[in-house]
């Protein structure tokens with residue numbers, strides 16, 4: 001394990017970016033999977049103390065940022081964003097992209113504006129951190145197009161204020177143990193790729209509701225085993241260490257998810273796990289080829305879209 005840094009420190013770089021003509025910036029906004037999540041206790045501020053391992057997947061949204069020095073920040077969907085996702089994602093002040101941009105404008109960039117085009121692929125309320133990745137991309141992107149001298153540490157501080165999963169996606173780490181509310185990141189180094197196949201029922205889960213219904217474990221588990229598997233390259237042992245304390249509460253709230261998890265396990269012939277507060281459930285595969293087979297089987301037998309998530 002390498003360096004450990006708090007939400008207010010550490011480098012950033014979670015999003016691949018490339019400039020296109022006319023000052024337009026295109027950023028990939030990554031998703032995450034929780035391959036371990038233990039709830040250590042409820043805190044005075046209402047949040048829960050976590051011990052979780054997140055991995056950053058290549059399943060991404062895309063943000064296009066076009067500077068507009070008239071001062072307004074406007075957010076819209078790309079023309080090809082599916083209608084099913086448009087319904088579930090607000091484009092007003094509730095959207096983390098606009099809140100992230102506002103935070104940066106508050107640091108002396110009040111005259112700066114932008115048109116931000118969101119190409120949405122990652123469904124909300126799925127436990128994949130789509131909105132958090134969008135916030136991380138917006139922080140990085142707005143700093144870039146407005147040419148602000150805001151440090152990485154300041155970006156991390158803003159990220160922690162906006163949500164618990166944003167620091168990990170901002171950090172650029174492929175994997176990390178995340179503690180506190182989830183905003184304290186300890187990156188994990190590992191080589192090779194990881195392959196997961198994930199499915200999601202029609203309905204998402206409300207994160208606050210899932211946490212409210214979860215009580216801290218009495219038989220607390222530790223992320224150390226999952227972290228060890230990654231750093232030792234023992235991907236064959238990973239499946240036996242994956243755990244998510246939020247699963248039982250989420251399953252009682254979302255019977256469709258519990259049923260899909262059960263049928264996915266049967267179809268894939270291996271255990272399926274929930275990411276974050278759900279409702280995405282995933283299985284571990286040993287190779288890209290095996291993952292493609294599991295993906296095809298899941299789509300045929302479960303009649304849902306299955307994603308191949310590579311880390």
Ligand code: C5P
Nearest residue numbers: 046047048050163164181182207208211
């Ligand atoms: O931080 P974020 O906005 O993603 O959290 C959404 C909600 O999930 C919080 O308002 C809180 O109810 C719950 N939560 C929690 N403990 C955490 C993270 C989130 O209770 N560590």
